[in-house]
Amino acid sequence: MRKQKANRSMPFTSNSPAAGNRNQLQLFSLRQHLAEALVGKTVDLLNGRGVAHGIVSGVMLLAGNPKLLVNGRPYDLNQVLTAAPH
8 A cells, every 4th residue: 555645835835035035025015005004094003101092194114114103103013903084
């Protein structure tokens, strides 16, 4: 009786450097679009001391990552708790 080898390849990933760069570029683009879509929205943001509340006045890039400007301070997208129309 012959045993079949299990196919351990992952169909949606690649080990090639070009695929990694492409994935990083797509992730950056997605984060940038999401940040831009929040401009003008009222947000609640988790900060070190509690929850900040304000309107997203703009987006800036800081070390290649989009940051939301709320009340004159930059916040990362992962700090957003809620977002609502203004």
